Amino acid sequence: MEQNTGHGKKAQEKEFVREITPKAVDYSQWYIDVILKTKMMDYAPVKGFMAIRPAGYALWEKIQELLDLKFRETGHENAYFPLFIPHELLQKEAAHVEGFAPEMAWVTKGGSEILTEPLVVRPTSEAIICDFYSRWVQSWRDLPILINQWCNVVRWEKATRPFLRTSEFLWQEGHTCHRTEEEAEEETLKMLGVYKEFLENEMAIPVIAGRKTEREKFAGALRTYSIEAMMSDGRALQAGTSHNLGQHFAKVFDITYLDQDERLKHVWQTSWGVSTRLIGALIMVHGDDRGLVLPPRMAPTQVVVIPILTRKDRERVLLAVRELKGSLEKDFRIKLDDREEYSPGWKFNEWEMRGIPVRIELGPKDLDKGNVVLVRRDSGEKEFVPRDNLGRRLPQLLEEIQKDMFKKADEFRLANTYSGSDYEEFKTIMAEKRGFFAASWCGDPQCEEKVKEDTKATIRCIPFDLETDSNRCLVCGKKATASVYFARSY
Amino acid sequence: MEQNTGHGKKAQEKEFVREITPKAVDYSQWYIDVILKTKMMDYAPVKGFMAIRPAGYALWEKIQELLDLKFRETGHENAYFPLFIPHELLQKEAAHVEGFAPEMAWVTKGGSEILTEPLVVRPTSEAIICDFYSRWVQSWRDLPILINQWCNVVRWEKATRPFLRTSEFLWQEGHTCHRTEEEAEEETLKMLGVYKEFLENEMAIPVIAGRKTEREKFAGALRTYSIEAMMSDGRALQAGTSHNLGQHFAKVFDITYLDQDERLKHVWQTSWGVSTRLIGALIMVHGDDRGLVLPPRMAPTQVVVIPILTRKDRERVLLAVRELKGSLEKDFRIKLDDREEYSPGWKFNEWEMRGIPVRIELGPKDLDKGNVVLVRRDSGEKEFVPRDNLGRRLPQLLEEIQKDMFKKADEFRLANTYSGSDYEEFKTIMAEKRGFFAASWCGDPQCEEKVKEDTKATIRCIPFDLETDSNRCLVCGKKATASVYFARSY
Numbered sequence: 001m002e003q004n005t006g007h008g009k010k011a012q013e014k015e016f017v018r019e020i021t022p023k024a025v026d027y028s029q030w031y032i033d034v035i036l037k038t039k040m041m042d043y044a045p046v047k048g049f050m051a052i053r054p055a056g057y058a059l060w061e062k063i064q065e066l067l068d069l070k071f072r073e074t075g076h077e078n079a080y081f082p083l084f085i086p087h088e089l090l091q092k093e094a095a096h097v098e099g100f101a102p103e104m105a106w107v108t109k110g111g112s113e114i115l116t117e118p119l120v121v122r123p124t125s126e127a128i129i130c131d132f133y134s135r136w137v138q139s140w141r142d143l144p145i146l147i148n149q150w151c152n153v154v155r156w157e158k159a160t161r162p163f164l165r166t167s168e169f170l171w172q173e174g175h176t177c178h179r180t181e182e183e184a185e186e187e188t189l190k191m192l193g194v195y196k197e198f199l200e201n202e203m204a205i206p207v208i209a210g211r212k213t214e215r216e217k218f219a220g221a222l223r224t225y226s227i228e229a230m231m232s233d234g235r236a237l238q239a240g241t242s243h244n245l246g247q248h249f250a251k252v253f254d255i256t257y258l259d260q261d262e263r264l265k266h267v268w269q270t271s272w273g274v275s276t277r278l279i280g281a282l283i284m285v286h287g288d289d290r291g292l293v294l295p296p297r298m299a300p301t302q303v304v305v306i307p308i309l310t311r312k313d314r315e316r317v318l319l320a321v322r323e324l325k326g327s328l329e330k331d332f333r334i335k336l337d338d339r340e341e342y343s344p345g346w347k348f349n350e351w352e353m354r355g356i357p358v359r360i361e362l363g364p365k366d367l368d369k370g371n372v373v374l375v376r377r378d379s380g381e382k383e384f385v386p387r388d389n390l391g392r393r394l395p396q397l398l399e400e401i402q403k404d405m406f407k408k409a410d411e412f413r414l415a416n417t418y419s420g421s422d423y424e425e426f427k428t429i430m431a432e433k434r435g436f437f438a439a440s441w442c443g444d445p446q447c448e449e450k451v452k453e454d455t456k457a458t459i460r461c462i463p464f465d466l467e468t469d470s471n472r473c474l475v476c477g478k479k480a481t482a483s484v485y486f487a488r489s490y
Numbered sequence: 491m492e493q494n495t496g497h498g499k500k501a502q503e504k505e506f507v508r509e510i511t512p513k514a515v516d517y518s519q520w521y522i523d524v525i526l527k528t529k530m531m532d533y534a535p536v537k538g539f540m541a542i543r544p545a546g547y548a549l550w551e552k553i554q555e556l557l558d559l560k561f562r563e564t565g566h567e568n569a570y571f572p573l574f575i576p577h578e579l580l581q582k583e584a585a586h587v588e589g590f591a592p593e594m595a596w597v598t599k600g601g602s603e604i605l606t607e608p609l610v611v612r613p614t615s616e617a618i619i620c621d622f623y624s625r626w627v628q629s630w631r632d633l634p635i636l637i638n639q640w641c642n643v644v645r646w647e648k649a650t651r652p653f654l655r656t657s658e659f660l661w662q663e664g665h666t667c668h669r670t671e672e673e674a675e676e677e678t679l680k681m682l683g684v685y686k687e688f689l690e691n692e693m694a695i696p697v698i699a700g701r702k703t704e705r706e707k708f709a710g711a712l713r714t715y716s717i718e719a720m721m722s723d724g725r726a727l728q729a730g731t732s733h734n735l736g737q738h739f740a741k742v743f744d745i746t747y748l749d750q751d752e753r754l755k756h757v758w759q760t761s762w763g764v765s766t767r768l769i770g771a772l773i774m775v776h777g778d779d780r781g782l783v784l785p786p787r788m789a790p791t792q793v794v795v796i797p798i799l800t801r802k803d804r805e806r807v808l809l810a811v812r813e814l815k816g817s818l819e820k821d822f823r824i825k826l827d828d829r830e831e832y833s834p835g836w837k838f839n840e841w842e843m844r845g846i847p848v849r850i851e852l853g854p855k856d857l858d859k860g861n862v863v864l865v866r867r868d869s870g871e872k873e874f875v876p877r878d879n880l881g882r883r884l885p886q887l888l889e890e891i892q893k894d895m896f897k898k899a900d901e902f903r904l905a906n907t908y909s910g911s912d913y914e915e916f917k918t919i920m921a922e923k924r925g926f927f928a929a930s931w932c933g934d935p936q937c938e939e940k941v942k943e944d945t946k947a948t949i950r951c952i953p954f955d956l957e958t959d960s961n962r963c964l965v966c967g968k969k970a971t972a973s974v975y976f977a978r979s980y
Contacts, residue, residue: 045579051570109608
């Protein structure tokens, strides 16, 4: 860990630029540098695990706060289910256990007792929750069940990357039961919509919503939907999934209800989740070579105030920035950095690196003119605003930044979205440029497999509204059944 | 799980009283009945584990919300540390590992790989967090570190009881590092004070704050403080603990900082926590034979509105209650129960069982008179309030209930607190009445041990401000060094 020892202020200022590897040089290293330098996470002693430090966890808390509100508005309640799942329960749904078996962590000893039946640390909670639901659901009056859980899960991963893929991560998992197939499908799509809206409006991340192919769907689901975001290296990131589980689990876990017609029926289920990988998406979509760039609605601190102190005017400037902070803290998440052991230049770099959307500078000259200086993190633009107008200008500016950040990300997405029907051209693009490639597909998993072998790309999803020019499969040339996006993914 | 099939409304109404075992008949069964009937939890397929259902989890969310605010006000930030701890790390602090060894759950296999070093599922996180802190702390500028974590922990328990003692539970654990012993002690006591204030002001639970004896302190701590509450059967419940860890962990984990005097020093640490057992305390302090009684500040729903519908007046009463709810929902957590498949009497019982502080009844007669009926859950008192005065009366009433609930619990505590210097009398009281017994103690762990053998009671704490008449140890008669409370505990 680097230390800021307070010596050599010029050296300090240079330090920052030096310590973050530019994106263009090494994208993966840039990502790690940003995360470590901003103290968002640290590696755990056990490989594949991490600690989420306050700067990273504050973003997760913001995600929780904003999403939880939307879950409540759509009628969901939170609950908590056990961490350990008897292996026997996991085995009930064949596709489910097969999908998760390679990633399970096993508890085999409790206290001094060797367990007769080993327990699995939850990789996801369908199995344990269905066991409870089989007792909680009896009558049509008990439906729908609309429960969500915020928790940790463990998936034993071989290749890990902070926030994007770790052996333990935090997430939310919604688990619902419905009377009819239609209602379950409606819930599945509603929650996908909640995710899409959240990413686009709050995180300023444009996403493609669509259905996953059979090959890519959740182990045990009838249909999986996802939202796919484009990172700034052109790769796709699956940012959220929503599954229509059909009656697969209901049948093996015997979740039945007595309907109004006095007949016993199996419920229809859904599950849906987003995880701490959203923090990774936020970094990779918006970050630049100077560090994080946070959209105002997500930023735990939206505004930082930095006084420009001179020996002569120290007192009156400090007085002014404190008064300024006091007048704004009711309406904005604002921090005053009045530490005197660091230079203003050092602080500018520090808070830029941390991605704070707006910096307010205030020095003796500004004070004399009755102005403050506002600096946007996203564009670097500077503006002088009369002190008296700040309360009106600041919310506008934050809104502008929020919108511009979405716009910029969306323009990047469009600029890196290709389409066509020439397989060779497709291969070249995937190898040289990454990005999303819209094309027609015959529906055959063998064509998916071939694409993966040739380019490492997969079908990210079958978007709801994508139209492609050709009606022939990009790969085999046979009649197409769907328009899809191919991309390499995280 | 029982079903409300909607038939026989009279039968339904009787059901409730029948289904909760009276406290006087069987206190333990009363507790379980209340928890199961109100759907706060359900037993997991693995012995000792439980699911916290929405009705129970909503209380945990309230605890989180209110405490988290206090943690922030006192300068703390949240973070997240790994679930699994390498055994090697746990072994570093000898007393710590010895204390937790019997309760550890072991992960021995990840994916298909047998782990060369088994991992322990965190029973508490000092060891793993100290490993991080040894890297995060370098200079005096990095101090204090004030971090809190909300998470699940696992302690393999033999005898479990929902909320009070389960093999997995939810909690928060604060972990701080300081420059000086004084600062660490100040933090330890500050957080104990935060807990005390929270329990008394928000949960309406009076507590005794004090220091634990050497025998009862946390494994690895220098000093442990706790708050102790009296349950309505006279037994004590340790509701929160705050530990001054001294430099025990800092020394074995090598957490050092370069001080301003250029010398390398070990930090001073604290840790402190409360858990989902607070939900158990809430039930046992305030609950009665009709079910839960929730203090207004903790109640997820503070007010329930129940219309008294007759065929003739159905429309206008429904209109009135909906308008009523609409006018109050900005200022109160309010629910309208306008289900028509249940009778008002059934609903009264239902919401009383769930402990909602205030019920508003509104029928045609009330409507004609311009009144509503308010019924307090805690006392059963009824009052008629002019509709126009409700917005003023309701907050007063909720405040009165909050205060009266604390007062009642405190009076109960005082009425069941004994003192004396006669060991035989003490034994009789512990056997026949339970309660707290204030007495002098010589400081010898052998006297503690003898009390435990004779009465199952332990020294709950050495309160900060307790004075006892005798200066002789209750047990051995030798010179006393402390005034303590003895009690049987959960």
